[in-house]
Amino acid sequence: xxxxxxxxxxxxxxxxxxxxxxxxxxxxxxxxxxxxxxxxxxxxxxxxxxxxxxxxxxxxxxxxxxxxxxxxxxxxxxxxxxxxxxxxxxxxxxxxxxxxxxxxxxxxxxxxxxxxxxxxxxxxxxxxxxxxxxxxxxxxxxxxxxxxxxxxxxxxxxxxxxxxxxxxxxxxxxxxxxxxxxxxxxxxxxxxxxxxxxxxxxxxxxxxxxxxxxxxxxxxxxxxxxxxxxxxxxxxxxxxxxxxxxxxxxxxxxxxxxxxxxxxxxxxxxxxxxxxxxxxxxxxxxxxxxxxxxxxxxxxxxxxxxxxxxxxxxxxxxxxxxxxxxxxxxxxxxxxxxxxxxxxxxxxxxxxxxxxxxxxxxxxxxxxxxxxxxxxxxxxxxxxxxxxxxxxxxxxxxxxxxxxxxxxxxxxxxxxxxxxxxxxxxxxxxxxxxxxxxxxxxxxxxxxxxxxxxxxxxxxxxxxxxxxxxxxxxxxxxxxxxxxxxxxxxxx
Amino acid sequence: xxxxxxxxxxxxxxxxxxxxxxxxxxxxxxxxxxxxxxxxxxxxxxxxxxxxxxxxxxxxxxxxxxxxxxxxxxxxxxxxxxxxxxxxxxxxxxxxxxxxx
Numbered sequence: 001x002x003x004x005x006x007x008x009x010x011x012x013x014x015x016x017x018x019x020x021x022x023x024x025x026x027x028x029x030x031x032x033x034x035x036x037x038x039x040x041x042x043x044x045x046x047x048x049x050x051x052x053x054x055x056x057x058x059x060x061x062x063x064x065x066x067x068x069x070x071x072x073x074x075x076x077x078x079x080x081x082x083x084x085x086x087x088x089x090x091x092x093x094x095x096x097x098x099x100x101x102x103x104x105x106x107x108x109x110x111x112x113x114x115x116x117x118x119x120x121x122x123x124x125x126x127x128x129x130x131x132x133x134x135x136x137x138x139x140x141x142x143x144x145x146x147x148x149x150x151x152x153x154x155x156x157x158x159x160x161x162x163x164x165x166x167x168x169x170x171x172x173x174x175x176x177x178x179x180x181x182x183x184x185x186x187x188x189x190x191x192x193x194x195x196x197x198x199x200x201x202x203x204x205x206x207x208x209x210x211x212x213x214x215x216x217x218x219x220x221x222x223x224x225x226x227x228x229x230x231x232x233x234x235x236x237x238x239x240x241x242x243x244x245x246x247x248x249x250x251x252x253x254x255x256x257x258x259x260x261x262x263x264x265x266x267x268x269x270x271x272x273x274x275x276x277x278x279x280x281x282x283x284x285x286x287x288x289x290x291x292x293x294x295x296x297x298x299x300x301x302x303x304x305x306x307x308x309x310x311x312x313x314x315x316x317x318x319x320x321x322x323x324x325x326x327x328x329x330x331x332x333x334x335x336x337x338x339x340x341x342x343x344x345x346x347x348x349x350x351x352x353x354x355x356x357x358x359x360x361x362x363x364x365x366x367x368x369x370x371x372x373x374x375x376x377x378x379x380x381x382x383x384x385x386x387x388x389x390x391x392x393x394x395x396x397x398x399x400x401x402x403x404x405x406x407x408x409x410x411x412x413x414x415x416x417x418x419x420x421x422x423x424x425x426x427x428x429x430x431x432x433x434x435x436x437x438x439x440x441x442x443x444x445x446x447x448x449x450x451x452x453x454x455x456x457x458x459x460x461x462x463x464x465x466x467x468x469x470x471x472x473x474x475x476x477x478x479x480x481x482x483x484x485x486x487x488x489x490x491x492x
Numbered sequence: 493x494x495x496x497x498x499x500x501x502x503x504x505x506x507x508x509x510x511x512x513x514x515x516x517x518x519x520x521x522x523x524x525x526x527x528x529x530x531x532x533x534x535x536x537x538x539x540x541x542x543x544x545x546x547x548x549x550x551x552x553x554x555x556x557x558x559x560x561x562x563x564x565x566x567x568x569x570x571x572x573x574x575x576x577x578x579x580x581x582x583x584x585x586x587x588x589x590x591x592x593x
Binding site: 101102105197198212213238241244307309310312313314316317324328332333334335336337338343344345346347348349350351353354355357362363365366367369370373379380382383384385386389392424427437439440466 | 500507525527534538545547553563581585
């Protein structure tokens with residue numbers, strides 16, 4: 001029997017059980033639903049978890065399997081969705097009051113792909129409102145707690161998605177990453193989080209925050225699972241004009257590799273490791289993990305990413321500018337909550353947006369509007385885009401000397417709920433993840449150990465050149481197989 | 493870069509967002525400190541550098557001008573806060589003083 005208090009079954013192990021008839025999808029989903037029921041009051045990771053929808057889909061999966069008509073080897077496995085990814089006829093609130101009653105009329109491409117594989121959509125997870133945040137505290141509805149310490153944040157903005165996987169409520173989930181929003185919560189919660197190369201996974205059905213930075217990605221219990229989901233989700237989509245051509249790489253195969261570290265050149269960016277705010281306990285885990293990489297045959301190379309210190313500034317100009325444009329559609333007219341306070345059209349825009357958006361969202365829209373406004377566009381937005389080019393060049397240059405880049409995911413472990421009240425302090429916490437979104441490369445975060453003082457998970461990140469998810473997955477899977485044999489399971 | 497301070501009230505007008513006085517004051521402080529931090533971008537020499545607008549090297553991705561399946565009217569209206577005859581989205585009066593029909 002599966003014990004969700006003390007184990008974290010992977011998608012690949014569950015698929016084996018389902019395909020050898022040792023377990024039905026209904027029984028599997030009932031197990032996860034029961035466990036979720038038991039722990040959700042401590043975690044608050046889900047915004048919606050509809051038992052009927054889930055069990056009906058599970059039943060259909062079991063029938064397909066009985067008839068020998070499985071849609072894929074993963075038919076019947078449950079996966080949760082962040083509440084900014086549309087599922088037809090289900091709510092899609094983006095954790096905002098403005099969209100709290102919105103029902104999506106179509107499936108996101110990633111959802112269509114999962115349904116075509118027979119995957120069971122298992123609930124809608126909590127997030128920072130409109131994906132703006134690094135702690136899940138900006139949800140209009142409730143904060144999610146970190147399963148490792150419920151006084152701490154799970155990270156954000158995909159905090160709910162990371163927490164429910166870490167807590168064993170579901171074997172995998174989807175998140176979205178604009179400045180680190182998959183990788184950082186995965187790091188804080190001790191699970192695996194993957195951001196693909198920009199354009200690898202379709203954004204059709206992902207409520208847009210910053211269109212040149214957003215990507216959907218999987219959050220899982222091991223690297224192989226992330227690779228399996230990447231295979232299912234990735235692909236060219238004519239409905240997304242930023243979607244890159246089909247890859248011919250077999251990602252799932254890459255996720256099974258165990259010996260990729262031998263002779264691998266691993267770049268250590270000195271600006272990251274020498275950073276002032278890097279916590280001693282986090283540094284200690286990193287240092288130990290570097291020894292592990294060396295012992296497995298990897299060649300460590302010191303590299304430089306000279307424009308690291310400008311990444312947060314560049315990001316917060318570009319992302320807020322793009323957000324101000326993307327969120328202009330939320331005006332209370334065609335969808336979303338319309339304020340009854342207004343008596344005329346323009347008043348409706350003001351009042352619906354004023355009442356519907358939370359504080360952080362309003363702040364970012366205002367900042368974004370300012371940096372795009374006449375007289376300021378060149379000084380802020382255009383300049384930030386040029387700095388973005390410099391940051392991209394940093395990575396391109398670094399990859400001439402190494403195969404993958406290795407970094408901490410965050411300067412600290414999960415901080416306390418309510419601890420970071422200054423917006424700028426919150427932004428600076430993204431320093432290790434943010435540059436990747438600007439450059440467009442792929443990155444994966446996975447746990448390397450626990451902090452010696454507070455016992456919280458410490459995440460590490462493998463970064464590969466754009467389009468090279470294969471080498472990133474091979475390196476991460478190989479590291480995962482040799483790192484300390486720790487099972488990353490929080491006691492709830 | 494700009495030396496004048498942001499006028500949060502004015503920008504909120506541009507962004508069509510109602511802000512109460514408390515929020516306005518709070519945002520004024522927050523955003524000023526963020527902009528001060530962002531000033532560091534002006535340290536860099538970006539002469540001759542092309543701006544990056546997008547992370548993937550794709551341009552002018554077009555499709556053939558052929559009619560395809562789209563959503564039906566009732567799907568499009570399903571989330572509308574107010575409708576007229578199940579055909580149109582009802583909106584408040586466009587001009588002040590106008591009666592809504």
